[in-house]
Amino acid sequence: MESVDSNFPVRHRKFSLEIKGNKTEIVICSYEDHILVIATQIGAMGTILHARKEEGMSVEPTFSVSVIFGKRDEPMLIATARRLIDHISSFVPSKPLVLSLGLKDHSSETLKEIVAAVIENRLW
Amino acid sequence: METEYDQVLHSVAQVKIADQTGVNQDEDGVKVSCFTEVLDDVTLHFQIIRLAKQIYVWIGYNSAKFGNLYAAASTRPSNTVSVATVLGGTSDNTGSGIAHRLVMKTGLNIIMACNIPKNNPLLEAKAEKMLMRKLIDLGYTMPTPLRAT
Secondary structure, three states: OEEEOOOOOOOOEEEEEEEEOOOEEEEEEEEEOOOEEEEEEEOOOOOOEEEEOOOOOOOEEEEEEEEEEOOOOHHHHHHHHHHHHHHOOOOOOOOEEEEEEEOOOOOOHHHHHHHHHHOOOOOO | OOOOHHHHHHHOOOOOOOOOOOOOOOOOOOOOEEEEEEOOEEEEEEEEEEOOOOOOEEEOOOOOOEEEEEEEEEEOOOOOOEEEEEEEOOOOOOHHHHHHHHHHHHOOOOOEOOOOOOOHHHHHOOOOOHHHHHHHEEEEEEEEOOOOO
């Protein structure tokens, strides 16, 4: 479901899917200088991560991904943010990602489905 | 003599929250509300995303920039409100005060992104008032909000 207000400067898209029996709500918002993705199964934002592409001299892109709020001992969440910023930066290189994951399980199958769903419904 | 700033502050304090009975907690799904208000020569954009146990708010000042991100909630045992700057910002953050007062008045668990520039307390107060009104209108406030002591 896409935002219907064409005058509002921030576009957003909201949808819901079921992953391993858990209802997952996803909201993607595109601000002028950030992309916000919220994926929640618990009704709250959960762990919030920040990811951006680093300005670098080398040919290979480097990314800086960190947890800014919440669980800091879950590498799968960081990997998810890394995967998404990789995708985002190939379309809009200058927009960092704020990713919020409020999930009941942090298994790789769940996270892969979330990444696939976000990319399929992307706003960048 | 009361300055305009004091007047706005007073009216913000007087925005009363009636006790809500039967708040529909069963309503599933995430709800996104967006609206824009124009004040003098300033455009304020508001985005409210209601999750079941938390509310995300974005306030845009003339642009669609994300701004600084704050998390605010009431903390046990004494029901005081804590605010953390999660992304960006320096110590004199404009949004943290708004987040703090929002939680005090509404009892909600709030994540707020705000790019209102600093040194503009009047604008801050007006934005806060608009946001409070909208949150009440949408019925997102808790039945027994925390009161400022």
